[in-house]
Amino acid sequence: MKVDPGFGRQLMEQEERYGIPDPRGLEQVFLRADGVYLWDLQGNRFMDFLGGDGAVSQGHNHTRIAASMVEQCLRLSLVTQGVRHARLPPYLEKLCTLTGFGAALPMNTGAEAVEVAIKAARRWAYRVKGVAPGRAEILVFTGNAHGQTTTLAGLSGDPDAADDFGPFGAGFRMAAFGDAVAAAEAVGPATCAILVEPIQGRAGLRIPPRGFLRSLRELCDRRGLLLLADEVQCGLGRTGKLFAFEHEGIRPDGAILGKALSGGFYPASAFLASREIMDLLTPGSHRSTFAGNPLACAVASAALDVLAEEHLVDRSAELGAYFLARLRSMECPRVREARGLGLWAALELREPAARAACEALAREGLLAQALGDSILALTPPLIITREQLDWSLERLERVLAH
Template identity: 50%
Template sequence: MNAVTMIEREKRFCAHNYSPLPVVLVRGEGVWAIGSDGTRYLDMMSAYSAVSHGHVHPRIRSAAVAQIDKLSVISRAFYSQPLGEFLEALCRITGFDGALPMNSGAEAVETAIKAARRWGYRVKGIAPDQAEIVVADSNFHGRTSTIVGFSSEPAYRADFGPFCGGFKQAGFGDIESFRQVINANTCAVLIEPIQGEAGIRVPPAGFLRELRALCDQTGTLLILDEIQSGLGRTGKWFAFEHEEIRPDAVILGKALGGGIMPVSAFVARRELIDQFNPGSHGSTFGGNPLAAAVGLEALKVLEEEGLIENSARQGEYLKQRLNTFKCPAIREVRGRGLWIGIELDRPAKPYCEALLQEGVLTRETHENVLRIAPPLSITRDELEWGLERIIKVLGS
């Protein structure tokens, strides 16, 4: 079956909630994805950071196959061998006391919201049904109705209301705007340390430190959504490490599944994790043995194969090369590690389409930002191969 037929079949039967580029991918090998006609494409998007280890990483694949042959899904109604080991490793790496495993990133965000509200009522003493969570404008935390309800992006909200209350917005990177909206009913600040879908927006230096201090002063939780930015994407385990702070909790996903399956987790200090009791929250698939085995191996690969150090090293080179390239269309190059946004003075999608013809896969975000986020395993030669084509397309 040719690519045209496959594309038309997907269009016929799949809801049109995405607008894919016209290529059918059938196989992956490390940083490369192979099309149905055999063309090799350098993946400079990594499925929004979900494929940080590269496609079909042999160690992660082996761990998944070995677990599939033993036990995959039993629900949390029973104990399983892999889950405790996985969460112990996750807590060691994050420095937190406990975790609640889920599947998608949005589910983990919902978990964080429930934990923060319970903490607000039971620990901070907020009056019933009065707890508020402060978020940043231009945020992206997922697609559930609760989450899009506190988005500032009209397209995410259109005709999905009515939305629940309990959220206030402040300006991303503007500490004074956070100071103005936090009050006695504020239980938490929920924020991305770097905003991904908003265009790889990095806050001013010192902002997260100031936000941490503000939360301490007001008795407010600081919860960081590191679903895209975490697990090595920015050149450190977590983006908050660049400012040498500690949040009260962190939300993880995407790369936690090793590019094989959805795995997410809400990881926090004991006082937050202990807000949950039997029956208060759950997921049939969350923390299943297969997910735990894959998540554990994904963490081991990041740690043992030097992928985080490689992200820092190659990311510095990537940003340096892009900053020295002079192109009238480029407004700004920003980001950390192997997570770079090239803001243009025009729509970015045509450049993505041109890059596809050059053998490079990426997509625009926020209309005019070209996203560059290859797997963390990329070599200097592979990165240079992609850079040559990016520079060619931007300069044409």
Template identity: 50%
Template structure:
């Protein structure tokens, strides 16, 4: 079967909840993916940062194979020998006391909201069912009904109401708006340190630091969603580290398992996660031994192979090269680490399609932005190769 055969099958039998580029990938290694017709592409999306460690990293693959031969799933009705070790690894890496393991990033965000609300009632003393969570305009935290309910993108909300109450929206990067929105019933401020889906939007310098202080003064939990921005993507282990703060709640996912398995987690202090008691929350697959073993190795290779440092060094180099481009098609180029947005004056989709024909895979976001985020194992010469093709494509109208 060739590309069009697969495209036709998916179009006929699959729900149309995505509009993917018409490339059908059958194998991948490192930063390169190969389609069913034998063509090679440089992956500049990294599965929305899920494969920071590169496709099919051999050490993570070995762990998957070894653990799959032992035991894959026990449910949380019983204990397994990998979950405690992952919890300790995350504690040692981040300093947070406790870990609540889940599967998808959306599940982790939902879990964090539940934890924040219960903390608000049991610890802060907010009247029952009055807890408020503050979020930012242009946020993207997932796709559940609760989460799309506080999205400001009408497309994400259309046809899915009614929505859950208890959320306030403020402009992204506006510390004074945060201060004004807080009431005695505010339990948490949920924020992406850099907004990925919105187009790699970076808040003003000092915003997170000021937000952390405002939250501390008002006994409000600062919850950072680092599902896309974390684990090396921005040149720091977590993006909040650029502001030298520590959130009260850290939400991680995607690269936590290097693309081999859906693993996510909520990390917080004992005071915060300690409000969860048996029966309050659960997941059949959350904390399963296969996922935990994979995540432990994914974290280890990220640190041992200095991928975070590589993201910082090569990200600055690549951003500088891209910002040297002079094209009437380009409005702005911004980024942090190996996470870059090329904002265009027109639609980004035609440029992504043109780049695909040049051997580069990336994706448009919010119509006008090309998002660039290769695996952190990319080499300088591969970025130079990509730059020449990006320069060629953006030099002409699409």
């Protein structure tokens, strides 16, 4: 159904008046979605390479996840914390069985799950290492997305910290991402854990040098630290493996999931760790009204089923290799570098033209995301076909060549 062309402008003005709109947003106002496509108010169809920052890995409005959500909505959506419900236990078992971790604590957003991981690390430092409360430090890396969490941004003392992912303040140490030597030098006597995104998505799809994660694992083993992997964006198949840390054959002490765990329907995240670490989070030590609610459990459980039964991790690996090879073979002098892993790629431009490129691509029916001034992020749903990738690659090459 098409609507008055002025209605979209009216909606944007309404958002500007009453909200805090993202100045980087495109001009389209979207009305519906299905699979790998979005439609705007005028009925124009767009291939979605935004992918909800990875939250719609299973595709928009997957019927199986939608059916699970609707059924649960009509049955039981929320109970008070401390009251048991039938959806949580089988979901926890499914999540732990799939990921190989001993225990899981469901939360709502990736930001909350990161906070849980930090709390667990600090309790571990006190109980196991004897570090006094309030003294334990977490090592994090430049360019990370953890600073978007409310708690961490507040700790920095910088009201604009969430805009540039830092700097961190008391309780945190910083090191250059990808620099194993800098990480080792940054560990202090009160450092209890290293928190790392195996691949930094929001910083421009930064992939560390081969061996960096392994060196962090070895550093943690030598110094008696916990290694915590923030897989909120890169986890659950996005890079062609279930977890991005698997590309280096390591195992962290804890992992954080989000985005794709939601199936694109309802906020769901989780902190995963061993039983011993999870037991440090005693009942009531970390509570959230909606965490692990029946509706979220139903949605996340169905999202995991789709991921496994439709072999989306394997699809990401196979099509991702093809996708990156095609991107690197494009004859586009304006592209400095094409990088990626699985169905997740970025094109770094030689000039600050990412926003203009996104606008030109949108006119061609393809949606991409500008990260900063010169990086195009490409995050298609994992259900995409080779034919749909070819269609998108043709548009990319045409736009970037001109």
